[in-house]
Amino acid sequence: MRKRKVAEHYNKKIQKMTSSTETAGTGTKRAEIKEQYKKFIGRKILFILFSLILIFIIAGVAATLGSFPITVTEVYSIIWHGLFQNPETTKEIIVWNLRLPRILMGILAGIGLAIAGTMMQGILRNPLASPFTLGIASGAGFGAALAILLGAGIIAGKYLIIGNAFLFSLIPTFVILGLTRYKRATPETMILAGIAMLYIFSAATTLLMYFSEAEAVKAAYFWMVGSLGKASWDALLLVSIVLAGCVIPLMWKSWDINVMGAGDERAKSLGVNVERTRIFVMIIASLLTAGIICFTGTIGFIGLVAPHMCRMVIGGDNRFLIPASGLFGAALLLAADTIARTIIAPVILPVGVLTAFMGGPLFLYLIMRKGRGYW
Amino acid sequence: MVRHYKVKMVKLKVKNVEFSYASVPILKDVCIELAVSEMLGVVGPNGAGKSTLLRCIDRILKPQKGSILLDELEIKKMSRMELAKKMGYIPQSATQVFSATVFDIVLMGRRPHIGWRSSDEDTEKVLENLQLLNIEDLSMRDINELSGGQQQKVFFACALTQEPDVLLLDEPTSNLDIRHQLEVMDIIKNIVRERGISAIMAIHDLNLASRYADRIIMMNSGKIFSAGDPVSVLTPDNIKSVYGVEAEVIDKRGRPHIVPIRPVGKM
Numbered sequence: 001m002r003k004r005k006v007a008e009h010y011n012k013k014i015q016k017m018t019s020s021t022e023t024a025g026t027g028t029k030r031a032e033i034k035e036q037y038k039k040f041i042g043r044k045i046l047f048i049l050f051s052l053i054l055i056f057i058i059a060g061v062a063a064t065l066g067s068f069p070i071t072v073t074e075v076y077s078i079i080w081h082g083l084f085q086n087p088e089t090t091k092e093i094i095v096w097n098l099r100l101p102r103i104l105m106g107i108l109a110g111i112g113l114a115i116a117g118t119m120m121q122g123i124l125r126n127p128l129a130s131p132f133t134l135g136i137a138s139g140a141g142f143g144a145a146l147a148i149l150l151g152a153g154i155i156a157g158k159y160l161i162i163g164n165a166f167l168f169s170l171i172p173t174f175v176i177l178g179l180t181r182y183k184r185a186t187p188e189t190m191i192l193a194g195i196a197m198l199y200i201f202s203a204a205t206t207l208l209m210y211f212s213e214a215e216a217v218k219a220a221y222f223w224m225v226g227s228l229g230k231a232s233w234d235a236l237l238l239v240s241i242v243l244a245g246c247v248i249p250l251m252w253k254s255w256d257i258n259v260m261g262a263g264d265e266r267a268k269s270l271g272v273n274v275e276r277t278r279i280f281v282m283i284i285a286s287l288l289t290a291g292i293i294c295f296t297g298t299i300g301f302i303g304l305v306a307p308h309m310c311r312m313v314i315g316g317d318n319r320f321l322i323p324a325s326g327l328f329g330a331a332l333l334l335a336a337d338t339i340a341r342t343i344i345a346p347v348i349l350p351v352g353v354l355t356a357f358m359g360g361p362l363f364l365y366l367i368m369r370k371g372r373g374y375w
Numbered sequence: 376m377v378r379h380y381k382v383k384m385v386k387l388k389v390k391n392v393e394f395s396y397a398s399v400p401i402l403k404d405v406c407i408e409l410a411v412s413e414m415l416g417v418v419g420p421n422g423a424g425k426s427t428l429l430r431c432i433d434r435i436l437k438p439q440k441g442s443i444l445l446d447e448l449e450i451k452k453m454s455r456m457e458l459a460k461k462m463g464y465i466p467q468s469a470t471q472v473f474s475a476t477v478f479d480i481v482l483m484g485r486r487p488h489i490g491w492r493s494s495d496e497d498t499e500k501v502l503e504n505l506q507l508l509n510i511e512d513l514s515m516r517d518i519n520e521l522s523g524g525q526q527q528k529v530f531f532a533c534a535l536t537q538e539p540d541v542l543l544l545d546e547p548t549s550n551l552d553i554r555h556q557l558e559v560m561d562i563i564k565n566i567v568r569e570r571g572i573s574a575i576m577a578i579h580d581l582n583l584a585s586r587y588a589d590r591i592i593m594m595n596s597g598k599i600f601s602a603g604d605p606v607s608v609l610t611p612d613n614i615k616s617v618y619g620v621e622a623e624v625i626d627k628r629g630r631p632h633i634v635p636i637r638p639v640g641k642m
Contacts, residue, residue, distance in 0.1 A: 030502045033514045037478055037498075040515065125473060255491060259483050261473025265466040266530070268435050270537065271459030271487040315517075316474035319491075 044320040047313055051327035055107060058331055062106075062338040063099045067346070070095065105231035105295070106334040106351075108239045110302055112246070112292045114329025115322055117303030118310075119250055119285040122257045122318055123278045124187040130304035131289035134190065134282070135172030135197030137298040140290065141224045142201045142208075143168025144297070148220045149212045161223065165294035172197035173286040177279060185275040186264070190282070225350040226297035228337050235295045242291030246284050247322070253281055254318035261316060301355040302329050305363050312366050332359060384411040385447075386573045387432070387541055392441035394424075394431055401427045402438065403597045409541070409575060414567045416588030416605075417577045420618050423594040425577035426467060429543045432575070433464040445541065459487035463539035465530050467546040467577075477521070477529050478514045481505060484536030504532040507562060523550035531559065535566065542566075544576040548583065556580075560587045581633045585609055593617055605631055615639065 063075040070078075070091055078087075078095045087096040116131040124133070131137070143164035151160075176193045183189050209217045256277050260267040264274045293299065306329035307321065314324055336354040343349065389407040393400065401424045409415055417425045430436040432443055434450050443450045450458055463484075472480075481504060485497045505511045508528045518526060527550045534542060547563065548556040564587055567574050578584050584591055584605070591608040593601040595617045601608045609631045614622045623634045 029511055030506070033478070033502060033505070033511060034498065036515050040476070122473070252491070255486065258473075258475065258479070259486055261475060262480060262483065262530075262533075263466065263472065265430070265435055265464070266533075268455065269433050269459060269462070269464035269466075269543075270483060271456040273455050311474060315476060315479075317479055 040315075041320075044314040044317070044324065047310070048320065048324050048327060051324060051331055054331040055327060055334065058334045058338065059103050059107070062103050062334060063095055065338060065342050066094070066099060068094050101231040101233055101236060102228050102337070103334065104236050105228045105239065106337045107330040108236065108243055109228065109292045109296050109299060110306075110330030110333030111326040112239070112243050112288050113299065113303040113333070114306035114325045115247060115250065116285040116289045117329075118307040118318065118321055118325045119257070119281050120303075121307055122261065123281045123285075124191055125261065126187060126191060127308070128304075129191070130300075131285065131293075132198075132298065132300065132303070134176060134194030134286065135201060136169045136286055136289050137293065137300070138198045138201035138205070139172045140165040140169035140293050141298060142205045144223045144294075145205045145208050145220045148223060149208050149216050162294045166290050168201075169290040169293065170286060172201070173283060176282070180275070180279060185278050187278075190278075222350075223297045226293070226299035226352045227348075228296055228351060229348065230295060239292060239295060242288060246288040246291070247326070249284055250281065251319070251322055253277060254322055257281065257318045258316070299333070299352045299355065301352065301359050302333050305355075305359040306332055308363065309359075309366060385409070386411045386413075386445070387575075388444040388447075389428075389432065390442050390444070392428075392431055392438045392443065394427055394436060394438045401597050402431065405441070405594075405597075405599055407575075407592065407599075407602075409573050411573055412567055412571045414564065414574045414576065414587060414589045416584035416591045417575060417594060418579070418581060418584050418591060418608075419594035419600070422596075423617075424597040425594055426545050427597075428594070429464065429545050429575065429577055433462055433543055434458060435464070456487055459537070459539075461539055462541045462543065463534040463537040464543040465534045465545060465547060467549060472518050472526075475518055476515055477505075477510065477518060480518055480529055481532045481536050484533040484538075487537060500536050500538075501532075504535045507535070508532045509558075524552065524555055527551060528555070528559065531562075540572060542572055542574045544574060544578075546577060546579065548578070548580065556583065563587070581609060581614075585630045585632065609633060 060072050060075055063079070064070050064072050068091070074091065075095060078092050079100065082092060082096050087093045113131055117129070120129040120131060120133055121127060126133075143166070144161050146168070147161040147164040172194060175197055176190055179189065179193050205220075209220060212220075256267070256272045259270050259272050260274060260277065267274050289303075307325040310321055310325040310328050314320055333351070333355060336358055337351045339358070340349040340351045340354040385408050387407070387409040389405055392402055392405045394402040405424075405428060407415070417428065419425055427436065431438045432450075434443075434455075437451075445453070445458075445461060450462075478501060481501045482493060482497065484504075485493055485500065489497060502511075505514055508531060510525065510528050510532065513521065513525060513529070518529060521529065527547070531547065542563075544563070548559055551559060560583060563574060563576070566572050576584075576588070588605060590603060591605050592599055593608050593613060600617055601613050606629075609624060611622055611624050614620055614624075614633065614635075619638055619640050621636045621639045623636060625632045625634065
């Protein structure tokens, strides 16, 4: 008896509640949605800040690690003082000339590769797209191999390998662009053309290596695996110029890329010049990738995985996704490099191996947890 | 609401348009006039060229011959952005969409009108149309988690947020159940009347076309077979020669109601 009374009481209460929300009208519902949307944007900004802080922490820790012991607080104060005066003590020289260039290169390369990946996935509407999908890496690999194995290149001297890698990495992009004069620049055409270029350049590189000396082959192979060890302040300056020059136009196009995510026809009817935007973004993303990997070699995985991880957390809006995946990619690459050079020191592992070993399981976990729907 | 029957202003004019895919002709000499605040239904069998016609009108495809005038201006000479301010198009195909919330998708409708940042006014417009289509509860959901019918409503809301003068709809009700079909058609009819929008709607369901369209164009193999009000177009003879179907046409409150009986002849 009592149970039933209690139940009735609650039923009435629930009825009252539902009717009151109905009469409160659409105003509250709108306010509610607005509030939710604001929170959603807040979460994205929070994630960007989180990634930024992560970079600072990892960078600080990374600068302390190595054969010469320096504490975290020392590192930060050395970096701070170094901004105003030239490094003098051994510790200052180690931090400023050895560790900091490597760390900064890790950050810049991480930002660039992750953003290039975000853009490639966006314009090609393909989850498997990465900075290397369109044959960019194999082009760079061939250029570098040509310089290392035959000493042949377009620019001589110190920049022989770098210049070659840069120029050859852009060839696939230009071939694809040439094709789009005869065929529409659809994602399918571009991906298939990119894969064709990838195979052509890989085969050419294999052929070169097949007829070369073992030592030279090893050097070429080491270049292709990728490393942040070749970082210098000169290189950093060039990479930052490339990065700034590429990220700004990509941010400017970010909403158009969002709209293209809803399909070419919808994007066209919403006023976006789809083919031109796709080609524009492809050129910029290729330049960005080329500008980085010519200094570091082909560091894989970051460009594929960082954008996906961020998309799972903050959604697909490129206006937020570009900065978020850039910063998160930087943190990821920096962490991978730090582990790569300390885990079995003094041997330094290739950073690309570590990015895959660290990112792979994390990536799998996120796919399992999130289930379907995010892509 | 007073309708101005007499003053028939031409909003859109399609003149002698021809289109072919790699020398296979799809549209042959198509001429259409669309008045302000008019709802035009385009019917016809599969492959008649209905979708191609809509794509040509929104300049997604470029016709080889003929011209299309919007407010007496050649759409060929307009920029994509200019055209997008005046014309909205909802494709039929459910292309795989990138991960995005319903709110963000509907907000995309503002793209032709604003640059990088959206204002409060844009947010209000999004909310208004979400409410109009009764999909407010979905606003923060990801588009890929929704059913086909819900997605169709979301893209419809997006096109309404675009605030075009001319709305092109390719099978707007194909994924909807009968209740939602009626709801969406009523919304289309209302905005056509109240906001003075002109709409062209390609549609398979002859009875929906008959009930909601002011005028109907019946297409067959890329040509206009018959045009006029529903009563004069949706006749047993026309249906037989275009669809190859014997049908009974009943009068329902002044509009023809089609009951298909059996396929006849060879198609």
